[in-house]
Amino acid sequence: MPYSHAASKPLPKLNLIGAGRVGQTLAHLAAKRKTVQVQDVLTTSLASAQAACSFIGEGRAVENIQAMRPADLWMIATPDAQIGEAAQALADCIGATPTLVFHCSGALSSNTLEPLRTQGALLVSAHPILSFATPALACAQWAGTPCALEGDAAAIAVLGPLLTNLGAQCFEIQSEDKLLYHAGAVFATNFLPVLQSVAEAAWKKAGVPDEIIQRLRASLLANAVNNIVGLGPHAALTGPAARGDLSAIARQSQAISQWDGQAGEAYSALSTLGLRLAGH
Numbered sequence: 001m002p003y004s005h006a007a008s009k010p011l012p013k014l015n016l017i018g019a020g021r022v023g024q025t026l027a028h029l030a031a032k033r034k035t036v037q038v039q040d041v042l043t044t045s046l047a048s049a050q051a052a053c054s055f056i057g058e059g060r061a062v063e064n065i066q067a068m069r070p071a072d073l074w075m076i077a078t079p080d081a082q083i084g085e086a087a088q089a090l091a092d093c094i095g096a097t098p099t100l101v102f103h104c105s106g107a108l109s110s111n112t113l114e115p116l117r118t119q120g121a122l123l124v125s126a127h128p129i130l131s132f133a134t135p136a137l138a139c140a141q142w143a144g145t146p147c148a149l150e151g152d153a154a155a156i157a158v159l160g161p162l163l164t165n166l167g168a169q170c171f172e173i174q175s176e177d178k179l180l181y182h183a184g185a186v187f188a189t190n191f192l193p194v195l196q197s198v199a200e201a202a203w204k205k206a207g208v209p210d211e212i213i214q215r216l217r218a219s220l221l222a223n224a225v226n227n228i229v230g231l232g233p234h235a236a237l238t239g240p241a242a243r244g245d246l247s248a249i250a251r252q253s254q255a256i257s258q259w260d261g262q263a264g265e266a267y268s269a270l271s272t273l274g275l276r277l278a279g280h
Contacts, residue, residue, distance in 0.1 A: 011037040012072035012162075017065070017086050019043040019052035021132040022104045023077030025139055027056045029166045036162065040068040055135055065089050073159075076103040076113070083112050091115040100155050102126050106182035109175040110151030124151030124159055125178070128168060129185050143167045150175055196221065198263050205259060234277060241274025249275075 014036040016023050020043070030036045038059040043049045049061035062068055065086075076086045083103050090101065099121050101113055106127040113123040127148045132138045147168040149156045160170045173181050196217065203213050227236035240248040249271045257264025 011035070013037050013039045013069075014073045014075060015040045015042075015068050015071040016052075016059070017042050017068075017074065017076045017090070018078030018082070019049060019056075020077060020079075021135050021138060022128070023075060024052050024055050024135040025132060025142065026075065026077070026104070026128075026166070027052075027059070028135065028139055029142060030162070031057045031059075033166055035165050036073060039071055042068060065093055068093070070094070070099075072099065073162075074099060074101040076101065078103075080105045080108055083108060084115075087113045088115045091119050091121075094119055094121070100124070100158055102151070102155065102159055104128070106148070106185055107179055109178045110155075111175060122152045122155035122158070124149060124155035126159055126163060127182070129189075131189050144169055146171065148173050148181060150178060198260075198266070202256070202259070202263070237274060237277055239274070241271050241280070242278045244275065244278060244280035246275075 011034065014027065014030065016027055016038065019027070019041050023043075027038050027041075031038045038053075038056055040062050041049045041053050041056070041059045042062050042065060043052060046061055046063050049063075053059040053061050074090060076083055076090075078086050083105060087101070087103075094116075100123075101116050101121050102124045103110070103113060104126055105112070106129075108125065110123040110125045112125075113121070117123060125148075128142075129146045129148070130138060130141060145168050147163050147170045149160055149163075149170055150173050156172060163170055200213050200217065203216065204210075208216075224236070230236075240252070249268075253264055253268045253271065256267045
């Protein structure tokens with residue numbers, strides 16, 4: 001659903017727990033757009049927090065959560081495994097002060113922040129669908145990034161306009177669909193480098209020169225992406241699965257399995273999905 005942003009003064013204060021690629025990107029964009037005032041930043045060390053503040057363009061690096069001041073918004077941008085721990089530590093610190101807390105995990109729901117609910121906090125997860133290679137590159141690629149929001153309606157009503165003002169395209173999903181949603185993003189982005197690495201290893205094993213492999217990486221990937229964007233997955237599918245050539249699939253699967261068992265299993269599974277996509 002669409003969101004609109006209405007400017008308000010003074011700017012809401014944002015505290016950041018975890019300042020890796022996602023946290024730095026969002027905080028930098030928010031500070032640059034004057035959407036929030038980045039206040040306190042906590043990460044794995046004081047030095048890394050200071051480096052994050054330097055990239056963000058504002059904020060005070062702190063050594064522990066007890067040193068963080070009250071804020072209107074709290075972003076937990078730690079690795080997924082540490083979100084619950086950070087939420088509990090924050091709940092122990094903020095007492096009964098109502099606030100809005102969000103995390104940036106794609107796989108975990110806002111329920112991971114549950115320790116804060118008893119403190120009166122509004123809870124939401126906000127997951128931008130973008131490959132955060134580096135904060136600088138992510139900032140350059142950010143415009144129009146889809147962003148999934150899930151959690152308390154009142155929290156979404158606040159965070160949605162803020163993210164929209166940064167250039168995100170926000171939409172809502174339900175808590176029970178979070179894992180399926182994120183798995184789709186993994187298929188679309190995270191598996192592509194894995195598949196490319198297997199392809200290049202197979203070419204190398206088959207004796208394809210390195211300079212040709214580099215050329216194939218550029219041309220085949222670009223053509224495949226352009227075809228999918230322009231035609232959609234069904235029409236862009238080519239190869240044995242598109243033709244329904246079960247004999248070729250069986251021979252190639254055997255050859256790959258003899259070279260690399262795991263790659264052979266992946267080839268067979270993906271070929272089965274390809275046949276289904278092609279309607280065979």
